[in-house]
Amino acid sequence: MKQRRVAILIPAWNEGTVIGEVITSTLATTGIETHDMIVVDDGSTDNTADVAEAAGVTVIRHILNSGGAGGPTTTGLAYAKAEGYQYVVTMDADGQHAPADVKKLIDAITEDKYDLIIGSRLIDSTGMLWYRVIGNKGLSFITKVLFGIGVTDSQSGLRALNRKALEQINLKSTGYEFCSEMLWRAKQQNLRVEEIPAQAIYTDYSIAKGQSNWNGFNIVKNLVKRKMLELIDA
Amino acid sequence: MLKYVLLFLFNIAFVIIGIGRNLQALSQHRVSRFRAVTTIVLWVLVGLGLLFAEPIFRYLQINSLTDSTPLSLYDVVAITAGIFSVSMIFRLYSKVDRLEQRLDQLNRELSIRLSNKP
Numbered sequence: 001m002k003q004r005r006v007a008i009l010i011p012a013w014n015e016g017t018v019i020g021e022v023i024t025s026t027l028a029t030t031g032i033e034t035h036d037m038i039v040v041d042d043g044s045t046d047n048t049a050d051v052a053e054a055a056g057v058t059v060i061r062h063i064l065n066s067g068g069a070g071g072p073t074t075t076g077l078a079y080a081k082a083e084g085y086q087y088v089v090t091m092d093a094d095g096q097h098a099p100a101d102v103k104k105l106i107d108a109i110t111e112d113k114y115d116l117i118i119g120s121r122l123i124d125s126t127g128m129l130w131y132r133v134i135g136n137k138g139l140s141f142i143t144k145v146l147f148g149i150g151v152t153d154s155q156s157g158l159r160a161l162n163r164k165a166l167e168q169i170n171l172k173s174t175g176y177e178f179c180s181e182m183l184w185r186a187k188q189q190n191l192r193v194e195e196i197p198a199q200a201i202y203t204d205y206s207i208a209k210g211q212s213n214w215n216g217f218n219i220v221k222n223l224v225k226r227k228m229l230e231l232i233d234a
Numbered sequence: 235m236l237k238y239v240l241l242f243l244f245n246i247a248f249v250i251i252g253i254g255r256n257l258q259a260l261s262q263h264r265v266s267r268f269r270a271v272t273t274i275v276l277w278v279l280v281g282l283g284l285l286f287a288e289p290i291f292r293y294l295q296i297n298s299l300t301d302s303t304p305l306s307l308y309d310v311v312a313i314t315a316g317i318f319s320v321s322m323i324f325r326l327y328s329k330v331d332r333l334e335q336r337l338d339q340l341n342r343e344l345s346i347r348l349s350n351k352p
Binding site for chain 1: 327328331334335337338341342344345346348349
């Protein structure tokens with residue numbers, strides 16, 4: 001029988017206030033074992049790693065802060081690959097993803113129809129803040145222009161990867177542009193990509209903590225840089 | 235005539251390096267065949283442009299397609315210096331990026347090794 005070990009990966013930076021609740025509710029809804037949840041703490045200055053450790057999940061503490069979610073995500077994926085996980089679901093640490101959507105992604109990826117599945121907040125953007133809708137749609141459009149990948153929500157942190165995607169996607173970005181880069185690498189490797197609708201939950205905390213639209217400029221700048229370096233490095 | 239020869243001699247090294255790096259990348263399977271061939275064709279076009287710079291300029295002048303003055307020795311030096319600077323900037327940019335990648339990798343490997351498994 002095929003081994004189906006699923007890991008949930010949470011990249012986190014200074015999320016001590018909410019990460020305990022995110023871990024508890026996600027574990028309860030998905031039925032995943034505590035050791036199969038991986039929290040990668042990106043050099044937080046608060047008690048994020050301690051809270052996660054107290055919850056009994058696997059915690060990887062970054063020695064240096066990577067300056068974005070790409071670094072801890074890459075670390076978590078490398079760890080999951082080394083540990084032999086067959087599927088990995090990544091989610092944000094600020095509580096913006098509903099645990100039920102994480103479960104939905106696990107169910108979808110374990111069907112083995114796709115290599116990479118994105119939990120899109122923009123298929124049905126009801127409840128999403130209007131300026132976040134504009135920002136995310138803009139970045140999805142730029143991702144399409146730069147890499148020719150047409151997805152509705154290129155910046156969603158809720159994703160599921162199978163073993164093939166884990167082995168073939170090699171991320172170079174450490175910042176928030178890793179979301180678009182992951183899609184680009186998936187396209188380069190001819191992986192099967194799909195989107196399923198996911199809810200975005202906004203609280204005062206996640207609004208304050210979340211990315212501003214201004215950070216979109218940094219994402220675009222870094223994506224252009226990555227694309228250029230790929231051409232130069234030929 | 236001599237100025238065009240100098241232009242060719244000063245800049246042909248960039249073309250040879252460009253083609254060489256692409257062939258190396260292709261042999262190491264770092265790029266697709268299509269991309270390597272496209273880039274090599276572009277470099278060959280640049281090389282041909284350098285080789286036939288004088289006839290191209292004359293052709294453009296005869297057909298009133300350019301008003302620019304003939305190449306001066308200063309132009310040759312300035313063009314070469316410009317190309318050299320740009321290529322150095324690209325190489326340094328690329329090296330810094332690679333260094334950054336290695337630092338990230340080190341951060342990743344060390345963090346995983348030092349992590350506490352429950």
